[in-house]
Amino acid sequence: DAKTTQPTSMDCAEGRAANLPCNHSTISGNEYVYWYRQIHSQGPQYIIHGLKNNETNEMASLIITEDRKSSTLILPHATLRDTAVYYCIVRDPMKTSYDKVIFGPGTSLSVIP
Amino acid sequence: DTGVSQDPRHKITKRGQNVTFRCDPISEHNRLYWYRQTLGQGPEFLTYFQNEAQLEKSRLLSDRFSAERPKGSFSTLEIQRTEQGDSAMYLCASGITDTQYFGPGTRLTVL
Numbered sequence: 617d618a619k620t621t622q623p624t625s626m627d628c629a630e631g632r633a634a635n636l637p638c639n640h641s642t643i644s645g646n647e648y649v650y651w652y653r654q655i656h657s658q659g660p661q662y663i664i665h666g667l668k669n670n671e672t673n674e675m676a677s678l679i680i681t682e683d684r685k686s687s688t689l690i691l692p693h694a695t696l697r698d699t700a701v702y703y704c705i706v707r708d709p710m711k712t713s714y715d716k717v718i719f720g721p722g723t724s725l726s727v728i729p
Numbered sequence: 730d731t732g733v734s735q736d737p738r739h740k741i742t743k744r745g746q747n748v749t750f751r752c753d754p755i756s757e758h759n760r761l762y763w764y765r766q767t768l769g770q771g772p773e774f775l776t777y778f779q780n781e782a783q784l785e786k787s788r789l790l791s792d793r794f795s796a797e798r799p800k801g802s803f804s805t806l807e808i809q810r811t812e813q814g815d816s817a818m819y820l821c822a823s824g825i826t827d828t829q830y831f832g833p834g835t836r837l838t839v840l
Contacts, residue, residue: 650828654760657818660772661731703771709827719771 620704625724628698634691636723638704641685646708649680651689653700654722660703663689694727701725732756733819733832738775741838742811749807750835753798761804762829763796765789765818778804811839 625713628634640649650665664671664678666687670680677690691698703722732755742748754761761782764772775794777785780801790796793811798804808815816839822829 620830630783651756652831653828659731659733659822659834660829666832701771707827717774719773722768722771 619718620706622704622720622722622723623703624721625726626654627726627728628691628694630727631727632728633690633694634694634698634725636689636702636704637686637727638689639686640704641670643684643706646710647706647708649678649687650705650707651685652703652705652719653698654703655697655700658687663676682715685705694725696727696729699725699727701717731830732777733821733823733830735832735835737835738833740823741837741839741840743840744813745810747807747809748837749805749809750821750837752804752806752820752821752823752832754803754821754832756802758823758825758830759801760824762821762822763804763806766818766820766834767816769816770823775806808837811837813837813839815839 648665648667651663652660654660663675664673666678680687701722701724704718734752734753761778763775765775766772774787775790776796778798779796793809796806804828818834818836820831820834
């Protein structure tokens with residue numbers, strides 16, 4: 617599974633859009649991009665995933681570049697409850713091995729009042 | 730609340746003792762995963778079950794660790810002869826597809 621690179625930390629003003637980038641330059645054709653987040657002292661929470669088309673759900677939007685080497689998670693109107701560590705991972709769902717799924721340290725997003 | 734529950738939420742034990750954690754996945758989920766997470770790091774994969782079959786074990790899972798999922802429902806993770814380095818959050822996740830739904834975790838402290 618491809619590795620990902622994310623900024624260590626980001627700040628966002630409450631009510632503004634939070635744009636969290638992720639680089640996955642070695643992504644292969646069958647690998648999806650998944651985003652999870654982890655609020656302090658809780659388990660990770662699934663947010664969204666996509667292959668190549670942009671995706672949107674009630675939590676966020678996922679924009680994947682045409683070459684699929686990077687993506688951006690967008691929280692359209694960040695609230696204080698969105699303060700969390702955000703993880704971007706890539707994975708081929710047809711693979712049966714999870715040993716190479718790397719969460720990494722993620723991006724610590726602080727939403728500021 | 731994702732519907733995945735873990736028990737206990739916190740466990741403090743002395744070095745050398747055995748501990749067992751339980752995970753109850755969402756009922757229709759046939760996939761179950763265990764992860765370990767230390768402070769400041771993302772979750773690290775430990776093991777994966779599909780129904781009752783343990784299909785994969787990470788090299789992180791030493792001989793002191795054992796996981797079971799009898800009847801393909803709940804799962805237990807046992808650590809024998811605990812060491813201080815085992816102190817971590819132990820996370821369970823379940824799913825039907827590749828999307829994983831995590832429980833709240835069990836925080837283990839080994840004194």
